[in-house]
Amino acid sequence: MSEQKRHITLSELQRAVKETLTGRFALPLWVAAEVADLKVNYSGHCYLELVEKGERDGVPRAQARAVIWRSAYGRVAAQFEAGSGQRLAPGLKILARVLVTYHELYGFSLQIVDLDAAYTLGDMERRRQQTIAQLQADGVWDMNRELPLPTVVQRVAVVSSRNAAGYQDFCNELKKSGYAYRLELFDAFMQGEQAEESIIAALEAVAERADGFDAVAVIRGGGSTTDLNCFNAYRLCAHVAQFPLPVLTGIGHDKDTSVADMVAAVALKTPTAVAGWLNERMAAFEARLDNAALQLHAAVTELIHNDMLRLERASSELRRTAALALVNRRSRLDRVAADLRMYASRVTLQRRERLEQIERQLPERVAEFLRRRSDRLAAAEEVVFAHAPERVMRLGFSVVRAGGRALCSIDAVQAGDALEIELADGRVRGRVEEKTKK
Amino acid sequence: MAEIESILARFRSEEMNVDTLAAEVRRATELIASCKERLKRAEADVKTVLGE
Numbered sequence: 291m292s293e294q295k296r297h298i299t300l301s302e303l304q305r306a307v308k309e310t311l312t313g314r315f316a317l318p319l320w321v322a323a324e325v326a327d328l329k330v331n332y333s334g335h336c337y338l339e340l341v342e343k344g345e346r347d348g349v350p351r352a353q354a355r356a357v358i359w360r361s362a363y364g365r366v367a368a369q370f371e372a373g374s375g376q377r378l379a380p381g382l383k384i385l386a387r388v389l390v391t392y393h394e395l396y397g398f399s400l401q402i403v404d405l406d407a408a409y410t411l412g413d414m415e416r417r418r419q420q421t422i423a424q425l426q427a428d429g430v431w432d433m434n435r436e437l438p439l440p441t442v443v444q445r446v447a448v449v450s451s452r453n454a455a456g457y458q459d460f461c462n463e464l465k466k467s468g469y470a471y472r473l474e475l476f477d478a479f480m481q482g483e484q485a486e487e488s489i490i491a492a493l494e495a496v497a498e499r500a501d502g503f504d505a506v507a508v509i510r511g512g513g514s515t516t517d518l519n520c521f522n523a524y525r526l527c528a529h530v531a532q533f534p535l536p537v538l539t540g541i542g543h544d545k546d547t548s549v550a551d552m553v554a555a556v557a558l559k560t561p562t563a564v565a566g567w568l569n570e571r572m573a574a575f576e577a578r579l580d581n582a583a584l585q586l587h588a589a590v591t592e593l594i595h596n597d598m599l600r601l602e603r604a605s606s607e608l609r610r611t612a613a614l615a616l617v618n619r620r621s622r623l624d625r626v627a628a629d630l631r632m633y634a635s636r637v638t639l640q641r642r643e644r645l646e647q648i649e650r651q652l653p654e655r656v657a658e659f660l661r662r663r664s665d666r667l668a669a670a671e672e673v674v675f676a677h678a679p680e681r682v683m684r685l686g687f688s689v690v691r692a693g694g695r696a697l698c699s700i701d702a703v704q705a706g707d708a709l710e711i712e713l714a715d716g717r718v719r720g721r722v723e724e725k726t727k728k
Numbered sequence: 729m730a731e732i733e734s735i736l737a738r739f740r741s742e743e744m745n746v747d748t749l750a751a752e753v754r755r756a757t758e759l760i761a762s763c764k765e766r767l768k769r770a771e772a773d774v775k776t777v778l779g780e
Contacts, residue, residue, distance in 0.1 A: 674756040
């Protein structure tokens with residue numbers, strides 16, 4: 291049987307630890323940590339999980355449970371919210387005034403008796419600045435604001451929470467305008483721990499159908515106390531900055547401008563303001579249309595008026611020209627008629643003179659003609675008279691016939707042939723005695 | 729007149745024998761007489777027409 295070793299009981303140990311701790315940490319002290327988890331239970335006590343993460347890797351270095359008793363919770367939470375503009379929530383870095391406690395049954399715990407809102411605010415601001423610096427370093431800072439905004443922003447993807455008052459305000463304000471918007475809600479958690487990832491998921495869903503929308507509105511109602519952290523978070527802001535459509539924000543705060551607001555194409559304070567902005571843009575476009583219609587009307591009226599003037603001028607010009615042309619033609623016609631009369635009378639005169647000339651010459655011509663005929667007849671008569679046989683025979687010529695035919699050659703007769711010789715005053719008969727050729 | 733001229737042409741060409749000659753001369757003489765008569769009438773007509 292071995293000798294029993296010296297020992298103390300668990301409770302004795304616990305008591306010793308507790309006494310040591312209480313002695314060592316008698317007074318409250320300020321501790322910086324991050325809220326990893328937070329629950330307010332039915333009894334009104336607030337239980338937290340505090341953590342300290344590595345600066346670079348985010349790996350927890352230390353962790354501890356903490357509690358704010360119901361008796362302090364109301365005051366501490368209200369002061370924190372008022373001072374930081376934030377509801378106490380996981381993800382926040384806090385500076386807490388704590389009492390170190392140790393309980394035999396529940397172990398190590400920190401009892402928070404106060405919070406320094408300024409520290410949280412400073413941390414948020416630091417993170418905000420980091421996000422800004424990172425986005426600028428990425429070269430995406432101006433990207434969304436440089437996107438061209440359609441003249442008419444009509445098809446709007448809305449990233450919001452279906453039941454949020456802000457979303458209803460937004461819809462009502464648009465409806466009031468009477469313009470035909472085409473809205474599509476992409477439901478997302480707009481606050482709480484899941485907000486950032488939820489909003490990013492909604493934005494990604496919109497981006498997949500970017501062609502179907504003119505812009506995306508990220509809206510969230512609520513007071514200034516709601517937490518803005520996710521809208522300063524790098525990942526969400528990087529999504530907004532690089533979003534393929536112009537982003538309109540109406541995140542519902544008026545204290546601070548979030549980084550998301552800074553990178554968004556159009557940043558407005560509330561959902562109602564976003565709706566108002568859309569309505570104004572529509573109204574401006576409508577006014578431009580109205581103005582264009584007026585100008586068109588004026589221009590057309592002027593054109594018509596000018597054309598009518600031109601037409602009138604042209605028609606009076608036409609009348610004038612026509613009258614002038616008519617006068618010209620008439621005077622030309624008159625001239626031609628006069629010329630014609632003159633020409634006609636001249637021709638008539640010429641013809642008359644010629645006729646008179648002919649008339650004068652006619653007797654002489656006729657006489658000459660008759661005289662010529664008479665002369666020719668006389669000449670012919672003379673020739674005929676010269677040929678008359680009676681006259682020729684009286685000159686001593688006679689016609690010798692043989693066998694009833696007049697002889698023209700000695701070859702027509704033979705010696706001894708009977709001959710009949712005709713003279714002017716009678717006939718002689720004889721015979722051929724001899725032929726002598728000449 | 730054309731006939732007279734053709735008879736005269738035949739006289740000039742001497743292609744006429746004595747027997748036909750007498751007949752041609754007679755024909756020509758008749759024609760000449762007829763022409764003279766017509767000429768005389770024409771002269772008288774002309775005188776009447778122009779004299780009016």
